[in-house]
Amino acid sequence: MIANPAQKYRRFEPIQLPDRQWPNQVIEKPPIWMSTDLRDGNQALIDPMSVETKMRYFKALVEMGFKEIEVGFPSASETDFNLVRRLIEENVIPDDVTIEVLTQARQDLIERTVESLKGARRAILHMYNPIAPAFRKIVYNTDKAGVKEIAEQGTRWVKALTEQHPETEWVYQYSPEVFSSTEVEFAKEVCDAVSAIWQPTPQRKMIFNLPATVEMSTPNTYADQIEWMHRNLNNRDSIILSVHPHNDRGTAVAAAELAVMAGADRVEGCLFGNGERTGNVDLVTLALNLYSQGINPGLDFSQIDQIRQLAEECTQLPVHPRHPYAGELVFTAFSGSHQDAIKKGFSKQDPEGLWEVPYLPIDPADLNRSYDAVVRVNSQSGKGGVSFLLQQRAGFELPRRLQIEFSKTVQKVSDASGKEVNSADIFSLFDQEYLQVNSPYQFHSSKISGEEHAVEAHINSIFEGQQISLSGQGNGPIDAAAKALAQHTGQTITVVDYHEHGLGAGSDVAAVCYVEIKIGESQPIFGVGQDENITTAAIKALINGVNRLILQAA
Ligand SMILES: CC(=O)SCCNC(=O)CCNC(=O)[C@H](O)C(C)(C)COP(=O)(O)OP(=O)(O)OC[C@H]1O[C@@H](n2cnc3c(N)ncnc32)[C@H](O)[C@@H]1OP(=O)(O)O
């Protein structure tokens, strides 16, 4: 039986912030990024990463440009402790990168955490404790004063223990866990109490990280909560305001973006949204959303396929084919009108101008993705997609009416099979239908003589197994060749349309001609010819067109 949601679930109460400012803000620069792939991402894996895997992932994150990387929970596992030691002892951390580690507000755990960081040049020590109503009641059986005291006591321990190691530049980060469901006034009270102990200054800031540990509300409500904290926290100029959105409602990216508009300086998340349950906010999407707005995100995802492969190997979790920017299918159009617009967009795109290809929010080449997969053809596709693939694969630039004619052939095949038709199949269909039509006339050779407006065409061909020679006169080579063929067929041949272009490059260049013809009162049809010599290509096109008409009439 379906439960009555009104009786089962409590509606989230938004906070009152009628003079909210964030809706008018525009993001002009990237936030400070913090990758928690190796901590929040790792703690959510079926099989957590080994030290070796974490080392590989860490180096890749550094290459992507992350300057803050949470590498684990060293008081919780030997793997994480050993990783931190290796990073420090093997001098793997670049000077401009700071590692971060997480701990609960428990003395023994903080001691072990500080021990793991011995010798680090700079480190972010990140302490959390839950302060939300449900946790106070259900998990800790305490009140507001109880959880506030845990935060204060934990901070005192962190302060005392880190002061014993002045060789390290310590940055303190505090997270009031499940901030998203905590009364904002109480979250401020706890944070203010923590900063009163730590005593940050504008020169030595501390980080308050306000997690949507569980995403509880629409992103605008989270933005209100962040703006409220941004406006009300004590010593704001000594605080880096950080957000850590999870994706339980599927809106973590929006929540993070609105939170930055609301005053957040920093965003914590994971590549491709890995992390507890539905994951942390996806940093790839966030960064590339900025990129597509013309803002350099300060993270380099130009090798997106390699990065996706790394994440999949290390997490053992697949990235969805429709994942923004990175999924296998996200730059692929199957449907006809999309393909048509993309094809037109590519042909009109100014290489030096602003990106304007319809349906492609960014240039796939910026992520080192090829254009090959941009268009794929199935029964939902139209002429634009078919001709785009033929052009990409073999260089043929079909005139518009031939695009319409040929796409019907492809459509029949894809409808019959119910499957995708790839570019090799399309080329093979085109070849059979237009270039290999050697019957009843099989072209052998041709010669053109005479002058402009008085041209003679001589065509040697095989017709029904017999060698024949045809001659005709006209006001140009094609007209003369059409007259020669017309004499033999006994019907007028009218050339309705003609196009030509070069194919290939250098010494391999060939000419392709497209002629649209009618025999007598027939419907027009195309013939295509290809040859090193442009006139010969045109005569071949004419013969191929005549053959197709005769075959169709038979
Ligand atoms: C939202 C987040 O992602 S937070 C990060 C979560 N990540 C992890 O938990 C991964 C690593 N954690 C671990 O390996 C273990 O939890 C450890 C090693 C840290 C601690 O293990 P244990 O000592 O067995 O404790 P356990 O995990 O059951 O934690 C519950 C205890 O810690 C207390 N506790 C939980 N969180 C905190 C905190 N942040 N600060 C202080 N105490 C805390 C609870 O009150 C409870 O105490 P009780 O035993 O007196 O009831």
Ligand SMILES: CC(C)C(=O)C(=O)O
């Ligand atoms: C430790 C905190 C920041 C956390 O992971 C969360 O609340 O989701």
